[in-house]
Amino acid sequence: MPVSQKTTNRKLLLTPSVEEGPYYTPGSPERQSIADPGTSGSRLVVEGRVLDGHGRPIAHAFLDFWHADGHGKYDNEGYNLRGHQYTDKNGRYRLETVRPSQYMSRTAHIHAKVRATENSPVLTTQLFFPGVKKNATDPIFETLTVMDVADTKDGQKAVFDFVVDVG
């Protein structure tokens, strides 16, 4: 199929990739709740779906998340604040964690790798928070991957739908 035709049929913009950065550790545990007890940072739940380019939810899509804690520190020895999971039959994921802080030149962000199926290309990206001052100066910041974030009685809830190339 010519590229132009494929583009014409596509209804949603694919989620842009953002660089992996230096702190990815392969082999994270499978879990939705990734913060060890006592981890610094306020409670954060991220929810959303993995969609194909036509907006169709993808069941059993793979997601791998990792991020810094409330002091801007990564666990580079173990797997705190690291975990992978799969979407449910409606293409939904839910991540229970703490809100990461900025570090060095970086604004607050959550790293993610997302793959629709075993044979699909891996999207490596980063999710950002709205209204963070450092978004303006972080050269890696990406407007298109800013989550919707709302305060709840129990921390914050963020929403983001990934749109991926199924391959």
Ligand code: FE
């Ligand atoms: Fe990072």
